[in-house]
Amino acid sequence: MAAVDPHSFTEASQPRTKHVSLSLYLDFSTSIIHASGLFLLERPHRGPFSLDTRSLTIHGIIDPTSRASLPFTLSSPDPIKGSKLSITLSDHSSFLIIYSTSPSSSALQWLLPPQTFAKSHPFVYTQCQAIHARSVFPCQDTPAVRIRYSARLNIPSELSAVMAARHVQRRSPEKDDALDVATPSPWCAEGRVVEEFEMEQSVPPYLFAFAVGALGNREVGPRTRVYAEDVASVLDSAAAEFAGTEEMIREGERLFGPYEWERFDLLVLPPSFPYGGMENPRMVFLTPTVVKGDATGAQVVAHELAHSWTGNLITNKNNEHFWLNEGFTTYAERRIVEAVQGEQIAALNTGIGWRGLIGDVERFEDNLEFTKLKNNQEGIDPDDVYSQVPYEKGFQFLWRIERQVGRPAFDEFLKKYIATFKFQSIDTETFLDFLKANIPGIENQIDLVRWTEGTGIPPDAYEPDSTIYKQIVSLANEFINGRMAKEDEVADWHSQEWELYLENLPEPIEASQLVDLDSRYKLAESKDYEVKVAFLKRAISCGCKTYYNEVEKTLKEVGRGKYLRPLYTALVSGKEDDKVFAKTVFSEAREGYHPIAQGVVDAILSKNL
Structure with missing residues (x-):
């Protein structure tokens, strides 16, 4: 059977997941989530159906109509992809999976109170990019599959939850919430609440995100609240750092078209967060190290905002085409920064990126495959080859096209590109075909194959000249x-x-x-x-x-x-x-x-x- 992604067990012949309804009971004492997920497929399917999992215990799979158990197998774990969950379906378009996560989930970090800012309550958060959503719930864990979802998080009442989704309500738990969760008995226990969320737009699984802790927030704009642990100094500093967010959103809309996600809220996480930011739609996750006191941390926010068009709205089909997310977003980020903070600041960003590109090309001198924009990642853990190459070489490629055709023409091309492929997952060939169709003769002016499939830095890349x-x-x-x-x-x-x-x-x-x-x-x-x-x-x-x-x-x-x-x-x-x-x-x-x-x-x- 043909796979759609070297990092997933998802098969091309099988239907895609349309919607997942999750019920999650978060047990802080064991660092385990006991859960159920109701899966809705785009069409009925007969025969084996594959999902990705990692470190999950599958307690059972049920036909939600007949309540009959469905046969399933779970493969031995692959060191990169995890375990393949294979379910035998008989013209089913939906099924219910009852499962539990593991304390070793690669997406989840459970923090004890001493590991937080406030030192008084525990905290947990997800980081699902690149292929870690499968350790939170079984899924077709590839950006080629976009899903909608709802989620009910049962948590201690002294805590609150945020999610990369629309918040529906906070309420007392009800018995029906816990239907078929592996440990339903404590679901309605005193001292628990349910936070309910709905994601109505389709997103790749790596953008599934939540955090639970003692959270507070500050309003910083008509579409933006800043969330963090309920510590006044942390919240006030973050609110001041990101006070200009609405101006950046407006500039993004001017450059790239309508902002499709309604909210652009920001969550400042504890210091252990492994990235500068994560572009989860509606709720960007940020490291506290971007709160610097001089508003320069807003440039990380500009990058995550730019993902609202390039990455979240149009997504790379799999990680071999990661530059379609990050190269475009780095270009878009610098255009937003240039508009809001000026050409000199944008030039500094480009200069720092140029040094980073040179450094990572040197880092991969023994494996030049990963200095290509489009590369082969069969048998490769994407976390092991994460680098500045897709960001900065991708930026340089788009900047090269802009210089060739002029900024006004390239701006029109970008708007058309985003409008054409929004809410889709594409590959490099799709982009190049669209480029050649809309800028005739560009392949005679720029060596597109050298840029996308060649190693190292092309000779027509451009060191900043400010x-x-x-x-x-x-x-x-x-x-x-x-x-x-x-x-x-x-x-x-x-x-x-x-x-x-x-x-x-x-x-x-x-x-x-x-x-x-x-x-x-x-x-x-x-x-x-x-x-x-x-x-x-x-x-x-x-x-x-x-x-x-x-x-x-x-x-x-x-x-x-x-x-x-x-x-x-x-x-x-x-x-x-x-x-x-x-x-x-x-x-x-x-x-x-x-x-x-x-x-x-x-x-x-x-x-x-």
Whole structure:
């Protein structure tokens, strides 16, 4: 049978799931969700039907009409895809699955009170991208399949829930809510409530998301509330950081067409969240490290907002075409930032991205397949090859097309592209066919095959050429001669300028030079992790042990992969005592990381130790 995705057991000949109704009982004492899911297919099906699962216990599958049990098998787990759930259907278009998650679910992080900001209540949240939704509920866990869903979350009454869906109501639990849940008896127990949600628009499973904790919120715009743990300092800081969100939404609509998702709410999670942001529709998840106090964190919000058109509205068919999500979104983000914050800020973003692209192309020098936009991921865990390539090479490709045809023509093309394919999942070939049909002759002006299937950075990629970018790079290049940036030259710098400066410092650097730089500008103590981590990475590479206490502190404070990956990679690339240090720190910090981040660091250590 033909598979539609190298990371899924979903088969092309089988019907797609249209809707899932979930009842979820969250047991914080065991870190388990006891659940049922009513699945509705697009058409009746006879014979085997396949779903993806990971670390789920299947208690039974029922015909909801006759209440008869349906035969099923669960395969031995594949290390990447998990276990195939095969259900035998007899012209069924619906079925009910009763199941429980595992404490080892790769999508869920259960936090004890000491691991939260408030230190008073537990917290749990999901992170389902790329292929982790299958550890929360059985599903056709591929972006090729878009689903609608409803969910009832039974939780302790002192907590509240948010979801990437419309909130219907918060109410007392009723007996019928618990129909066929594996442990229904406590469903209506005193001290429990039900939060009910509905997602009426079709989304790929990786955008399924919820969080439960002691949450508060602040209104920051007509379409936006900021949620976080109910700690005044956290909520107030986040509300101030993201006060300009509505202006960005309006600019996105001007550039790319109507905003289709009604709400654009933001959830600031505890420090263990493994990404800068996750574009869950209606409820973007954010790391607290983007709350910087100077509104520059809003640029991460601009990226997640841009996904509302490119990624959520039009989705890559599978992870081999991931650039269709992230390259387009990086381009769209920079257009929004340029409109709201100016060309110079957008140019800084592009410059930082250029350095990131060069670094990740070097990272994959032994496996150039993953420097292609369209690549082969058969037998590959997408988390292992996550990089800036789909973001920044994808951006460079679209920027190259814009330069060729001019911005006005490219803007019209983008609006038509989004309107044509919205609420669909497509592949690279579909995009290229649409490009050639709507910009005739473009294949004679740009080597489209070289850009999408070639390795490395194409020769017609474009390093930023703005005044501020060139000034910062020039200052960085002078550092090797002992000439560090002067106070008057950096007086107006924020995190982006410092990050670009640090990333462009030439190699090698003497430890004494780095200490002098820090003595003047206190970079190792920066409250901005972009600056701190860029500096600490340099400290590790030149063996400056003075800063290893700060390295350890940072690795234990935050779980964002953007910071963990470079610091652990720098440590295991060094001397033997650095490798031992990395292993020791990880053993102590591991339980504070999300399972995805744990896997990233495990891979780094196993490859180098």
